[in-house]
Amino acid sequence: MKDKRGLYYYPFPQNKRVRMYVGQQQGEIVFRMWNEDDTKMWDEHGWVDYRAIKLASKMYAGKEKAFDPDQTYDIEAARALIRENT
Numbered sequence: 001m002k003d004k005r006g007l008y009y010y011p012f013p014q015n016k017r018v019r020m021y022v023g024q025q026q027g028e029i030v031f032r033m034w035n036e037d038d039t040k041m042w043d044e045h046g047w048v049d050y051r052a053i054k055l056a057s058k059m060y061a062g063k064e065k066a067f068d069p070d071q072t073y074d075i076e077a078a079r080a081l082i083r084e085n086t
Helices: 040-044 050-060 075-084
Strands: 006-009 018-025 028-035
Touching: 006 075, 018 075, 028 040, 028 050, 028 075
Parallel strands: none
Antiparallel strands: 006 018, 018 028
């Protein structure tokens, strides 16, 4: 999907108030979350490249997690959106 902010998908399909925007910077796929209930998040958090996300996700390894970075930052969904819109 696409709107004025760019390409996005719903990282939590049951919650349409949260969107994950995707793009490319210097050949890397980048992500940026927007939350309708916390609109300041967009301004406070910039674009994050996928490599940084994967490094951070190692902190969750082996722990019970309420938040799954691999699901939220879906590299395959990002690639598909970018591919469809180039």
